[in-house]
Amino acid sequence: MAILGGLEPGGARTSAEYVGLLRRLKEHSGLTYRQLEEQAAERGDVLARSTLADVLRRDALPRAELVAALVRACGPGEDVAEWLAARERLAEDERLAAAERPEASGAGHAPESDRALDADRVPGTGRAPESEAAEGETAKGEAAGGGRTRTAPLVALASLGTVVLLVIAAVVLLPDDERTGDSKGAGPEVPMSPAATPVAAGPTPGWSRVRPVGAPTLCLTDGEARVDGDTKTVAVQRPCTEAVPPRTYLQRESDGLYLIKWDHPDHGPGCLTVLDGGPFHGMLEPWPWKACRGGSTAQRFRIEPAPGGGTDHWRFRPAQDAEPLCVGIRESAEDPDGSQGSDKAGAVAVAQRCTVQDANGQVFIIEPE
Numbered sequence: 001m002a003i004l005g006g007l008e009p010g011g012a013r014t015s016a017e018y019v020g021l022l023r024r025l026k027e028h029s030g031l032t033y034r035q036l037e038e039q040a041a042e043r044g045d046v047l048a049r050s051t052l053a054d055v056l057r058r059d060a061l062p063r064a065e066l067v068a069a070l071v072r073a074c075g076p077g078e079d080v081a082e083w084l085a086a087r088e089r090l091a092e093d094e095r096l097a098a099a100e101r102p103e104a105s106g107a108g109h110a111p112e113s114d115r116a117l118d119a120d121r122v123p124g125t126g127r128a129p130e131s132e133a134a135e136g137e138t139a140k141g142e143a144a145g146g147g148r149t150r151t152a153p154l155v156a157l158a159s160l161g162t163v164v165l166l167v168i169a170a171v172v173l174l175p176d177d178e179r180t181g182d183s184k185g186a187g188p189e190v191p192m193s194p195a196a197t198p199v200a201a202g203p204t205p206g207w208s209r210v211r212p213v214g215a216p217t218l219c220l221t222d223g224e225a226r227v228d229g230d231t232k233t234v235a236v237q238r239p240c241t242e243a244v245p246p247r248t249y250l251q252r253e254s255d256g257l258y259l260i261k262w263d264h265p266d267h268g269p270g271c272l273t274v275l276d277g278g279p280f281h282g283m284l285e286p287w288p289w290k291a292c293r294g295g296s297t298a299q300r301f302r303i304e305p306a307p308g309g310g311t312d313h314w315r316f317r318p319a320q321d322a323e324p325l326c327v328g329i330r331e332s333a334e335d336p337d338g339s340q341g342s343d344k345a346g347a348v349a350v351a352q353r354c355t356v357q358d359a360n361g362q363v364f365i366i367e368p369e
Helices: 015-029 033-042 049-056 064-074 077-100 112-120 130-143 151-173 176-180
Strands: 190-192 197-199 206-212 218-227 230-239 247-252 258-264 268-274 284-288 301-305 313-318 325-330 348-353 364-368
Touching: 015 049, 015 064, 015 077, 033 049, 033 064, 049 064, 064 077, 218 348, 258 284, 258 301, 284 348
Parallel strands: none
Antiparallel strands: 190 197, 206 218, 206 247, 206 364, 218 230, 230 284, 230 348, 247 258, 258 268, 268 284, 301 313, 313 325, 313 364, 325 348
């Protein structure tokens, strides 16, 4: 049986080669990410544009259901079995390779049971816990004919004292917000996955109003963008008196990144998602909440203090791209190189290269609703 596009997934020797074939499959189909998403939906599959873009730019094996949805969207369904069989073979190879590595076999690390025993030892002393010390001292005393000795209680007391000192030191060294349970949720800087870039403390999570610095009487809300005769609901700026609904909620995740949640009485909750590819590339579309729980980087933002701005001036940095992008305002949805910082109602929010010139077009005021 001929494989779609002349590609042979069975010939892939590594996960990187396999994903490379998936990229070629997508290119051979001639479909955009948006069209693939629509094709998949017609077949009852879920193939989010941003998720697919994330998967195809990495070298790790994608989930089997995503592979099946992509192949079905690109061409005949009979090719799906070939792609899934190749994926399963590579996944099994990776499992076997992982099992043979030193850390899995125990050559480089102690077995789980040994690590558990080590964890029971008093930190920084190398001594055994009270029960082991007591048994040892008892054995020594009985061997000497003197019965039980008083050494074991002393060892236990010393161990307890060491633990107390370590706990006190840990509490003293913790940042203030971790010691007090800071309700603002700023927390310490947390590495950003996958680039391990520090995520600075951001604004207070909760119901918020977001206003562009360049147009402070306008607020970020939903609106219609029209490109090449096609219309889509995306994030735009409109007069604040007309901006609710939807209501905006900033939700800080455990890695320090934020979800920008919108709650609409008619459409329900959702989250802003950076569109990848197609005529609306870079714009922020509200996706249903059920599509916001997969951890996609297209839906996560670093919210950082704006250089030289006030305490309520922030930049939104999409987490999905390696290059530094910032959310800014573009006057015309039709013009990808349009001016930044427009003060016109209806101008769209879009992820674009961070800039120093006209930087106010990428700075927002965030205040509690």
